[in-house]
Amino acid sequence: MATSNTGVEVRLPSAPRGRGLRLGGTRGVDLIAKMLTLVAAVSVLLVTVWLVIELWEQSELSRHAFGFRFLLDRAWDPVFGHFGAMPFVYGTLVTSAVAMLIAIPLGVGAAIFLAELAPRGLSDTLTFLIELLAAVPSVVLGLVGIFVVVPWVRTSFGPFLKDIFGFLPLFQGPIYGVGFLTAGLVLAIMVLPFIVSISREVLLSVPNDLREGALALGSTHWESTWKVVVPTAGTGILGSIFLGLARALGETMAVSMVIGGTPQIAASLFAPGYSIASVIADQFAEATGDLFRQSLVELGLVLFGITVLLHAVARLLVNTTARKAKGAA
Amino acid sequence: MSATDAARLDVTQNLNPEKAQETAAVPEAGRNQPAVKIKARNVDFFYGPKQVLQGISADIRERRITALIGPSGCGKTTFLRTINRMYETVKNARADGELLLDSESIFDLALPHLRRRVGMVFQKPNPFPKSIFDNVAYGPRVHGLANGARLAELVEQSLRGAALWEEVKDSLHKSAFSLSGGQQQRLSIARALAIDPEVLLLDEPCSALDPISTAKIEELLFAIENRCTLVIVTHNMAQAARVADYTGFFLTGKLVEFNDTKTIFTNPSRKETEDYITGRFG
Numbered sequence: 057m058a059t060s061n062t063g064v065e066v067r068l069p070s071a072p073r074g075r076g077l078r079l080g081g082t083r084g085v086d087l088i089a090k091m092l093t094l095v096a097a098v099s100v101l102l103v104t105v106w107l108v109i110e111l112w113e114q115s116e117l118s119r120h121a122f123g124f125r126f127l128l129d130r131a132w133d134p135v136f137g138h139f140g141a142m143p144f145v146y147g148t149l150v151t152s153a154v155a156m157l158i159a160i161p162l163g164v165g166a167a168i169f170l171a172e173l174a175p176r177g178l179s180d181t182l183t184f185l186i187e188l189l190a191a192v193p194s195v196v197l198g199l200v201g202i203f204v205v206v207p208w209v210r211t212s213f214g215p216f217l218k219d220i221f222g223f224l225p226l227f228q229g230p231i232y233g234v235g236f237l238t239a240g241l242v243l244a245i246m247v248l249p250f251i252v253s254i255s256r257e258v259l260l261s262v263p264n265d266l267r268e269g270a271l272a273l274g275s276t277h278w279e280s281t282w283k284v285v286v287p288t289a290g291t292g293i294l295g296s297i298f299l300g301l302a303r304a305l306g307e308t309m310a311v312s313m314v315i316g317g318t319p320q321i322a323a324s325l326f327a328p329g330y331s332i333a334s335v336i337a338d339q340f341a342e343a344t345g346d347l348f349r350q351s352l353v354e355l356g357l358v359l360f361g362i363t364v365l366l367h368a369v370a371r372l373l374v375n376t377t378a379r380k381a382k383g384a385a
Numbered sequence: 386m387s388a389t390d391a392a393r394l395d396v397t398q399n400l401n402p403e404k405a406q407e408t409a410a411v412p413e414a415g416r417n418q419p420a421v422k423i424k425a426r427n428v429d430f431f432y433g434p435k436q437v438l439q440g441i442s443a444d445i446r447e448r449r450i451t452a453l454i455g456p457s458g459c460g461k462t463t464f465l466r467t468i469n470r471m472y473e474t475v476k477n478a479r480a481d482g483e484l485l486l487d488s489e490s491i492f493d494l495a496l497p498h499l500r501r502r503v504g505m506v507f508q509k510p511n512p513f514p515k516s517i518f519d520n521v522a523y524g525p526r527v528h529g530l531a532n533g534a535r536l537a538e539l540v541e542q543s544l545r546g547a548a549l550w551e552e553v554k555d556s557l558h559k560s561a562f563s564l565s566g567g568q569q570q571r572l573s574i575a576r577a578l579a580i581d582p583e584v585l586l587l588d589e590p591c592s593a594l595d596p597i598s599t600a601k602i603e604e605l606l607f608a609i610e611n612r613c614t615l616v617i618v619t620h621n622m623a624q625a626a627r628v629a630d631y632t633g634f635f636l637t638g639k640l641v642e643f644n645d646t647k648t649i650f651t652n653p654s655r656k657e658t659e660d661y662i663t664g665r666f667g
Contacts, residue, residue, distance in 0.1 A: 265511035269573070272471060272507075273524040273580060274500035283523070288514050 108360065115354035117347050126354060132319040132335075134344070139351035141358050143319040147236065147329040148359070151311060152304040154240025154325065155247055160297055162244070163251030167293070170252070171259035172281045183253055190249035198313035201242040206233040206314055209241070214326055225323040234316035237325040242310050247300035254299065258292030259285060291378045298370035305363055308333040332359040422447040422584060422614040423468060428482035430463055430638075432475070437463050441482070441640045443633055445584075450606060450615040452625035452646070455635030455661070461618045464635070465586050468616065469503040470496060486584070501528055504582035504613075508589040510569035512561035512576075517544075517553050520561045520572055524580035539579060546612075547575035548605050567598025574605065585609065587617040591624065603628050622662055626650050634658045 122129065122139065129140020166186070170179040210233030217237075221227045262285050270280035286293070316328020317338065332355050343349040423445035430438035438460045445451050453461040463472065470491060472478040484491050491499055501524075512520050521540045525531045531539050540557070544550040549571045556563070561572055570590060577585055587606075591599040606615055606628050619625050625632050626646060633643040634657070642649060642658045653659045 263511070265507060265509055266513060268471065268474065269507065269511040269513065269576075270523070271474065271496075272469065272500055272505035273527060273576065274497040275527050276497060279527055283527070284513050 108357075111353055111357040111360060115350045115357055118350040118354040121347060122351075126351075127358065130321060134339075134348050137345065137347050139347070141332070141355055143321050144330055144332040144335050144355060145358065145362070146321045147239075147315065147319075147331040148305060148333070148362070150236050150325070150329070151239040151243055151315065151331055152301060154237060155243035155304045156297070156301055158241065158244040159247040159251055159300060163248050163296075163300070164255055164293060166248075166252045167255030167259055168281060168286065171256045172277075172285060179256075183256060186249050186252050188249075189245070190253070194246065194307060194310040195313075197242060197246055198310035201238065201310055201314040205238055205241055209233050209235075209238045218326075226325050229322075229324040229326055231326045232316065232328055234314050235324075235326050235328045236315070236322075239311045239315040239329075239331070240325070242314055243304045243307055246307060246310060247304050250300045250303060251296045254296035255289070255293045258289040258296070261292075262288045291374055294370070294374055294377065298366070298374075301366060301370075302363060305366070306333055306359070308337045312338055332356075332362075419446040419449055421445065422487065423616075424483070424485040425464075426483040426485075428464070428467060428480060428484055430460070430467060430472070430481075431477075431479045433477040437638050438467070438480075439638045443640055443643045445614060445616060446631060447614050448610060448612075449630040450610055450617060450628050451631040451633065452629035453616065453618045453633045453635060454620075454622055454625050455641075457620070459635040460638045461633075461635040462588055464640075465505075465588055465616060465618050468584070468586055469500050469505055471505060497528070501580050502582055503584040503586060504577035504580065505586045506570070506573050506577055506588065506590050509593055510566055510573050512564070512569050512572055515561060516558045517561050517564070517572065518557040521575050521579050524576060528580055530580065543575040543579040544572075546578045546609065547571045548601060548608070549575055565598075567594050567601060570594060570598065570602060571605065574602075574609075578609065582613055584614045584616065587615065589618050589620060592620060599624070622650075634661060636661070 118126065118139065126139065127141050127145070129138075130142045131138045131140050132143060133139070170183055174182065210231055214231035214233075214237070217227045218231065266284050266288060267280050270284040271277070275283065311331050312334030315331060315334060317330055317334075318328040319330045319335065320327065322329065336352050336355055340349070340352050343352055421444040423443075425441050425443045425445075428438060428441040429436060430441075441460075441464055453464065455461050466472045467480050467484065468486075468491065470480075472480065473496075480492075486494070486499070486502065491503075494502075513523060515523070518537075518540055521543050522536055525536055525539055541550060541554075544553060549568060552568060553559075553564070553572075561569065564572060570593075574585075574590075591602050594602065603624065606617070609615065617625075617629065629646045631644065632646045632649040634641045634649065634653075634655075636657055642653060642655045644654075648654075649658060650662055653662065
């Protein structure tokens with residue numbers, strides 16, 4: 057500062073410019089770090105691109121044979137070499153929808169309890185236990201599905217729904233135990249820990265100023281939570297929901313164990329069905345013939361497409377809510 | 386003239402002439418002071434086993450501005466948060482003693498009711514992540530005071546009351562975060578005014594603001610004074626001298642001295658008060 061007052065310019069010693077790489081010097085280290093992280097970033101991207109290319113090339117036969125009809129065709133007939141993705145797309149979407157319908161209110165509700173109402177010690181313990189649920193291998197949850205959820209749906213939950221909502225096509229027809237509903241229930245269990253633990257974290261990060269601000273205006277504890285804290289955490293909660301949805305769409309093992317393995321489109325949730333991920337896992341090993349195998353690969357491509365689409369929608373939603381909250385609009 | 390006298394004079398120059406006159410006009414003995422709005426008698430406060438307020442007794446006058454000054458950690462904010470029982474959000478916090486709003490004990494009032502009557506503005510502006518309109522409408526909606534056109538009118542009145550209307554009338558549906566810090570603080574005041582409180586507690590409302598925004602808020606306080614009783618905690622003694630009719634000096638959990646602002650700043654009866662306002666410590 058003093059230099060500018062007196063008009064005397066002091067040249068600070070600076071790193072020599074344009075002298076190339078000085079290994080061991082600051083610039084050398086910076087460069088190496090930059091290259092390493094760049095390589096890491098690029099390789100992640102390359103894996104994704106490579107994956108899409110492989111899926112695309114490996115499904116060439118099927119794509120040429122069926123074209124866009126593949127997406128809309130309801131038939132899946134390996135004997136006559138006739139393949140369509142519709143029943144699997146339907147199964148994937150329906151089971152995920154059932155899962156989210158159950159998991160969103162339960163998960164967000166639990167997160168609100170854990171973040172806003174429960175004493176901190178209890179909250180941490182319960183959250184730990186809930187997060188453990190996320191670590192349970194899906195095949196184990198599949199077993200639980202077969203031995204617990206399937207009989208329960210067949211003998212109690214299914215008949216109960218049928219009694220009350222039997223007038224809806226969703227709850228008509230014979231109850232096998234396996235089917236869309238059961239797969240959705242098992243998926244809900246798998247998705248819950250994601251929604252609960254992330255939503256809780258987001259709620260806890262809401263500044264206390266806002267809680268006090270709402271309370272100071274005479275809100276009850278619940279009003280301050282529901283009208284101020286939850287909306288503030290909205291973007292993050294939405295993020296946790298989409299993370300859960302991504303898991304539900306791609307889940308393979310547990311679904312394949314309880315969905316029934318029947319490629320059909322049925323209005324009833326009690327009916328057995330099939331999902332994209334589970335049919336690939338079930339049938340790939342015994343896929344005879346190139347067309348059969350390539351149709352399964354194309355199913356993988358379709359699943360990838362659905363996931364990308366939903367991810368884009370999620371991004372859009374999160375961005376718009378975030379922008380609305382920040383008021384940049 | 387001693388150094389102390391010089392320093393004292395310096396602060397005195399900050400005294401608002403209008404205010405000084407007003408107080409001076411009141412006859413010294415048997416003056417007809419405004420009614421007591423908040424009456425504190427022997428208020429003690431504890432965080433767990435730690436006592437942070439000891440025997441606070443004070444009469445806070447209706448429709449006047451009362452400033453609470455003192456060094457950090459002396460208990461002035463705690464006392465403020467006792468008046469609307471905001472301290473109850475903290476675990477193990479406990480208040481004892483008599484604290485009356487008009488003639489009712491604040492400890493007997495239901496919280497939403499108490500806080501409707503006793504509003505609060507915080508140190509840091511804390512707008513909700515909602516539009517400007519919805520921020521101000523929050524209180525009236527929670528208490529079911531108004532809706533539709535009546536609510537819009539109430540929001541406008543409150544924003545005018547907080548001297549913010551002209552700046553935001555065309556952007557009521559923009560997010561409150563689009564406002565500057567000073568505007569956000571005035572929005573917080575508008576939000577508090579919207580439920581027509583009898584008392585407004587302000588906890589260092591200008592500490593995060595620049596001098597121009599601070600001046601606007603101070604001006605605003607004079608305007609609100611006609612409609613509600615104001616209690617302001619401040620670190621800035623010049624601010625207390627400028628805005629307050631009455632000033633209380635807190636030190637280590639005790640209310641050392643409480644009197645009209647002029648007396649506190651020109652003729653304090655306690656040595657500690659004099660030391661503090663002349664800048665010997667704090």
